[in-house]
Amino acid sequence: MPSDVENHVYCILDQIHKKEDLDQISYDISVLSEFFNYKNVNENLNEEYEAKKQLISKKVNIIQSSILRRYLQALIESDSMLFFEPGRFKLFVADFEEKSQKIQFIDLTTSVELTPEDIHNLSEKMSHRMQCWVKVDVTVDKTLIGGVVIKNDNFILDYSLKTRLANFSAEWKKSLDQTREAHA
């Protein structure tokens, strides 16, 4: 059963589909963690609840990542201020870092737009096979005809029908040339 902090981490990570988003969120969280420490809390100890809320809200509003900003704003609006307690936030940061390191981003280029459900299923299957948390980012390119181009950090696998047909065409032409040479 995941803890409250873990739930927050999963909720944020679920919304991330691109590595750039994760990098931006990691950066924003590190900036926030500098603010939500005991030193700052002690300095603002005498401030009232609303004033603290406003201060946190002000900090959250300058976050660049829209995913994290929206999520934290929702927490502030729902008065879940416990999340911003230094101890809890530190746990959140540690958990987020740990889980985000296990994420692998894969870009898929397909010829049709996949439904969110299918994307999720694909992500699940890939996670199961690769034994890590796979995040799939799907881009549509109709010129591929069919199939998929899979792009990971260090490799690109082209399973598109466009490439397969191009290869087949090249092979066909090559075999024609070889036949001609044999006849000659």
Next chain:
Amino acid sequence: MELIYNILITLVCFLSLGFYFNRREKRLQLIAESKLSDFKDHYLDNITKRKLKERQEIEKLKTIVIDLETRHKKLLTDRATFSTKNINAETDKIIKTAEERGQKIEAEMRQKADKFLEDQKREVQGKMVDLVMGVTKKILAKSLSYNDHKELIESAVLEMDGEETTNAE
């Protein structure tokens, strides 16, 4: 007496008239003779000039005739040396060269034609392949359903696992 005077005056007049006409006739005769001699001289001069010119023409014609005779003699001697045998050999040589050249040109043309045919064949076959591929692409794009696409993607993901392992190795 008077009559005698009249007769004498008339006689004197007749005599003077006769003298006058006689002298005039003589003068006219002299003029005519001088003109005649002038014409004669001029005519003779012309004749001399013409004769000289004719002589020169005759000399020219003589040289031309001599030249022609020498050429004719030379031609006759050449014909004697240039025998029928030589003509036949020369003709054979020319025909042989022409035949060789013809064969060479024919071989070159045949080679070019073969190459052209080969190129055309290659081009047609290449275009045929492109055409077939183009039609295949269009048909595939139209005939694949969403589920087919999904299956293709899923099979690719399955293949990826193997590929990735191979790459890692």
